[in-house]
Amino acid sequence: MVPLRELEIGGEVDYDRRVAPLLSFLSSLTLLHIHLTDQFDMRLDSLFEALPLLERLDLRNIETINVSATISTTSGQGQGQGQGQEFSVRILPRLRSLVLEHSRVHQLELEGFLTRTPRIQELKLIDLLSKSPTFYRKEPFHYDASRLLGHLQVLALPLQILYVSIFDTKIPDELQVEFDKLVAPWTRNLTVQELLPSRIRLMDQLQNTITTLDLYGSKLCWKNDVLHQYLCTSPHLLHPRAPDTIYLVNRLDLHRQLESTRSSFPANT
Structure with a gap:
């Protein structure tokens, strides 16, 4: 029997009852995607064990995903403490990619976890939540983007993709520039909010070697032609993805079969 290597779970699934009990039987997994509609709790120590x-x-x-990022040792003894949480010396050398979207995780735990991922190449922290929109009584977390930046600078991880955003909080532009410096040129993912016309014009002035373009947004609509023109003039772009973005159907009508396309957009545009 060929061992299972990749597993994707999505939809209205009860994580505690339907997913967690299966993990002990799936020790061969190298990839795990969990995209659920209901709030659930995730203990990373149990997961990686x-x-x-x-x-x-x-x-x-x-x-919301309530994430506990403390990684315990096999002996149950750790080094150092913070906010009542125990951190350990266990290393996760295999982990290459970590994506968390709409998660609540204590920043000290998150930073401690990242010190145990020396070979991570992709890190996406999308819309970190300070409080749960469902359980208002839970104590809110505070995220310090400047401190997280400093922590990543010290770790010097081999990052090729890095994205950090905090829900309802704009990270200052000067910090975004410093986050950009932690990865190889043009491997950083941008949200639709960040992909402003001015930034696209800057990209257009430089040599265009982008092969993958990921856009993250929430029901945002591109009403101008800036993104369309960029997509049409990117000779190396192979993998554009924008799963949560509203894009005019006429701009997907490459062969101009729709009357609305022919009447609204001149030929060769």
Whole structure:
């Protein structure tokens, strides 16, 4: 029997009852995607204990993922403490990719976790939540983007993709520039909010070697032609993805079969 290497779970699934009990039987997994609609809790120590070969972990939720990022040792003894949480010396050398969307995780735990991922190449922290929109009584977390930046600078991880955003909080432009410097040129993912016309014009002035373009947004509509023109004039672009972006159907009508396309947009535009 060929061992299962990749697993994707999505929809209205009860994580505690339907997913968590299965993990101990899936120790061969190298990729795990969990995209659920209901809030759930995730203990990373239990997850990596059950899945020791895991290389890529992608956790997304419409509401909230309450993440405990403390990694315990096999002996149960750790080094150092912070906010009542114990950190350990366990290393996760296999982990290459970590994606968390709509998650609540204590920043000190998150930073402690990242010190145990020396080979991570992709890190996406999308819309970190300070409080749960469902359980208002839970104590809100505070995220310090400047401190997280400094922590990543010290770790000097081999990042090729890095994205950090905090829900309802804009990270200052000067910090975004410093985050950009932590990865190889043109491997950083941008949200639709960040992909402003001025930034696209800057990209157009430089040599265009982008092969993958990921856009993250929430029901945002491109009403101008800036993005369309960029997509049409990117000779190396192979993998554009914009799963949550509203894009005019006429701009997908490449062969101009729709009357609305022919009447609204001149030929060769």
